[in-house]
Amino acid sequence: MPFDAVLCDFYDVIGYVDLTEHERRERACGLVPGSTEKIAFAPELAVPAALGRITVGQWTEAIAAGLAGLAGPQDAAELSRGFVEAGCRIDAEVVGLLRQVRARVPVVLVSNSTLRLNAVLETAGLGRSFDAVVTSAQVGVAKPDRRIYExxxxxAGAAARRCLFVDDRAANVDTAVELGMTGVVYREPDDLLRVLAPLLSEDHRSSS
Incomplete structure (x- = not known):
């Protein structure tokens, strides 16, 4: 077996946030699309939310407060909730590959995100599709801090050197490699298929 575990990012690998409806609402409120996102991901709000120092509810309220000067209180509150609770488009091909691999080794999600990721997974029908979900809000550190990889x-119950790490950001993959993991910078499903091929091959299946 080439790997004892697969550690995979969620956003922009498996799930893609769909802000189409949210941006329509921004336009209806007279805002430039992306206005809410700019406030939400300002370091003074995004970092505490991602590290679990404030709750998802507190983050939502803080975003609404930031929007209050651009839209009325009701619109600001609705825009904030709409942004935080936006749905995800799931890449079925990637999910299918990971499900095949999970029959052989543990698959663990590693995401810089709030604890709301669990609700996102449930809504997408992926609540039981992974062996564990490790978020920055849960552990209090974010990629590329080595502690979240550890x-x-x-x-996953695996040594770092026996893990495959998949992420769409090169800086995050670099830290994984420094820890002895095999790293893949994800751009498309073929990137994942190539590195997972040994786990999916008939030779490995027949020897199990």
Whole structure:
């Protein structure tokens, strides 16, 4: 077996946030699309939310407060909720590959995100599709801090050098490689298929 576990990012690998409806609402309120996102991901709000220092509810309220000067209180509150609770488009091909691999080794999600990721997975029908979900809000550190990688490897029950790490950001993959993991910078499903091929091959299947 080439790997004992697969550690995979969620956003922009498996799930893609769909802000189409949210941006329509921004336009209806006279705002430039992306206005809410700019406030939400300002470091003074995004960092505490991602590290679990404030709750998802507190983050939502803070975003609404930031929008209050651009839209009325009711519109600001609705826009904030719409942004935080936006749905995801799931890449079925990637999910299918990971499900095949999970029959052979643990698959653990590693995401810089709030604890709302669990609700996103449930809504997408992926609540039981992974062996563990490790978020920055849960462990209090975010990629590329090595501690979140170590927490994910521990959750998978595998040594770091025996883990495959998949992420769409090169800086995050670099840290994984420094820890001895095999790293893949994800751009398209073929990137994942190539590295997972040994786990999916008939030779490995027949020897199990």
């Amino acid at each position: 927490a994910a490897a521990q959750a």
